[in-house]
Amino acid sequence: VTILATGWYPADPIISVLVGGLILWSSFKLVKESVDVLLEAVPSHLDLEEIRASIQRIPGIEAVHDLHVWTVTSGYFAMSGHAVVEDVERTQEVLSAIHDRMHEEYGISHVTVQVEPRAIYQIDVEERAQ
Ligand SMILES: [Zn+2]
Secondary structure (H helix, E strand, C coil), X not given: CHHHHHCCCCHHHHHHHHHHHHHHHHHHHHHHHHHHHHHCCCCCCCCHHHHHHHHHCCCCEEEEXXXXXXXXXXXXXXXXXXXXXXXXXXXXXXXXHXXXXXXXXXXXXXXXXXXXXXXXXXXXXXXXXX
């Protein structure tokens, strides 16, 4: 058909290769996204250490541990972690701040945070050391 339309012989194989390449590229992307979901990998556009540092900059937060970021499904990301607070009275304020930061800066829509007073954090650390 291409030859009839253009009279140019190389058109057919060139278009075939282009279409093949396009199919290969989109399959690769699909497979990679599926593997990321299955392995619960940190989404490639997000940096776990940067997210950790960003949470630690929130006033009232002393430390962050057990931080996880993963892909629930294509384009939908989740985060969970423990935040050690200086003052448990400020729990709601700290939770809102983490929530907003995850949404606005990183596009993470599902956020689960356990707030801990320093005493519980010490137990966590000691259990891990055993
Ligand atoms: Zn903890």
